[in-house]
Amino acid sequence: xxxxxxLQPHPQDIPNVGPGQNRNGSRLGKPYRLGGPAPDEGRxxxxxxxxxxxxxxxxxxxxxxxxxxxxILEAKPLPNRPQLDLYNWFLSLLQRNIxxxxxAALLNxxxxxxxxxxxxxxxxxxxxxxxxPDVGVILDTNPTYWGRLDQRHFEGVCxxxxxxxxxxxxxxxxxxxxxxxxxYALGGVREYFILDPKGEHMRFYRLASDRRYxxxxxxxxxxxxxxxxxxxxxxxxxxxxxxHEQLALDPVYRGYVLPGYHVLATKxxxxxxxxxxxxxxxxxxxxxxxxxxxxxxxxxAARQQAEDHAAAQKAARHLAEExxxxxxxxxxxxxxxxxxLRKNLT
Numbered sequence: 001x002x003x004x005x006x007l008q009p010h011p012q013d014i015p016n017v018g019p020g021q022n023r024n025g026s027r028l029g030k031p032y033r034l035g036g037p038a039p040d041e042g043r044x045x046x047x048x049x050x051x052x053x054x055x056x057x058x059x060x061x062x063x064x065x066x067x068x069x070x071x072i073l074e075a076k077p078l079p080n081r082p083q084l085d086l087y088n089w090f091l092s093l094l095q096r097n098i099x100x101x102x103x104a105a106l107l108n109x110x111x112x113x114x115x116x117x118x119x120x121x122x123x124x125x126x127x128x129x130x131x132x133p134d135v136g137v138i139l140d141t142n143p144t145y146w147g148r149l150d151q152r153h154f155e156g157v158c159x160x161x162x163x164x165x166x167x168x169x170x171x172x173x174x175x176x177x178x179x180x181x182x183x184y185a186l187g188g189v190r191e192y193f194i195l196d197p198k199g200e201h202m203r204f205y206r207l208a209s210d211r212r213y214x215x216x217x218x219x220x221x222x223x224x225x226x227x228x229x230x231x232x233x234x235x236x237x238x239x240x241x242x243x244h245e246q247l248a249l250d251p252v253y254r255g256y257v258l259p260g261y262h263v264l265a266t267k268x269x270x271x272x273x274x275x276x277x278x279x280x281x282x283x284x285x286x287x288x289x290x291x292x293x294x295x296x297x298x299x300x301a302a303r304q305q306a307e308d309h310a311a312a313q314k315a316a317r318h319l320a321e322e323x324x325x326x327x328x329x330x331x332x333x334x335x336x337x338x339x340x341l342r343k344n345l346t
Contacts, residue, residue: 038064038075045073047128055112055130056152065110068130070122074175076132077166082197087164089241090195090233091135093257094162096244097231100256104159104228105146107136113154115187129183134195135162137228160191160227165201177201185213191227195238202238222252230256 039062045054050068058066066073079087091108098104107113112132119127136158138146144156161184166172176194184192185207192213194203204223205213216223218235225231232252242250248258 038066040066040073041075043073044071046071047130050130051153056110065132067112067132070127070129077168077172079164079166083164083166083195085241086195086197086238087134087162090162090193090238092244093231093233093253094135094137094228096258097228097256100259101229103141104137104139107138107146107154107158108134111136111153113156113158115157115183117183117186129187131161131180131183133158133161134164136160137162139227157188159189160193160225161189162193162195165194165196167196167198167201173201177203181205181213185211191216191225197239199239202235 039059040054045068047068050066050073054066054068054073058064065076067076068074091106094106098106110132112130113136115129115131116126117129118125130153136154137160138144138154138156139159142156142159144154146154146156163176163180165176181192181194185205188207188211190207192203192205192207194201194205196202204216206216206226208214221234221236222232223235234252237247244257245261247253248261250257
């Protein structure tokens with residue numbers, strides 16, 4: 001897979017001379033179009049010639065990138081949008097892992113590394129290749145140093161390689177799923193991941209002692225790397241591609257994807273819960289105060305009613321007493337009148 005568009009040639013325009021020149025040696029303009037083989041695809045060159053003329057920007061006016069496979073130039077194919085999306089998402093996981101554990105460096109897209117594979121069919125007993133993986137991981141413990149300013153390719157072997165499968169043709173699929181798989185295993189790449197947004201060719205391999213790849217079996221749907229500390233991911237997430245904020249809260253990823261985010265999010269959630277509880281408690285206090293006020297109002301009304309009742313009873317008693325006093329006075333007067341009449345009769 002490549003990150004930029006390749007302009008392809010008309011068949012009659014494929015040059016047989018140096019890169020960027022036509023048959024009479026003059027500089028080509030932009031005669032290439034999509035649809036045909038890349039210029040110099042399949043050309044046989046030495047490794048020295050490859051690094052001198054075809055490794056980096058072979059055509060000033062044409063965007064094409066070559067790998068070198070035991071003397072043969074192989075153009076890197078173009079990706080489609082789903083392949084790029086999956087590649088970028090997975091690359092971001094690797095970057096987060098390295099940011100957290102600080103144990104590796106990345107090599108990707110246009111940068112190559114050298115492979116030497118045993119091959120009894122070759123006179124030398126081995127064959128060589130220079131591959132430009134979509135992503136290569138080089139651990140700090142790798143015996144070959146990677147990081148000098150003058151390094152344009154890695155002279156050692158990557159510890160982990162990721163390729164987004166190229167599937168424009170059956171030959172491209174075969175190259176990623178079989179040819180490179182064999183070369184990476186024989187060359188000593190410890191883990192090889194093949195990404196495929198369609199899922200048909202999605203594979204994850206780990207190198208065994210016999211220099212053959214064994215499929216990494218997921219545990220509860222999770223793939224775990226032995227090469228990169230802490231690197232693990234759900235197979236289903238390769239299709240969903242959740243954002244990092246979601247991953248940071250997921251137990252599978254939070255150990256290396258924004259690890260501080262989980263702490264802050266947990267703290268924020270705790271603060272939100274505490275504020276919610278405080279609000280609930282304040283609401284309960286307000287309700288209790290309202291109930292107390294209502295009870296006080298009821299008690300005040302009851303007291304007023306009792307006082308009014310007592311006052312009415314007092315007034316009634318007073319009226320009864322007044323009436324009793326009046327009746328007694330009238331009775332006394334009647335008795336006095338009766339006594340007076342009795343005296344007059346005698």
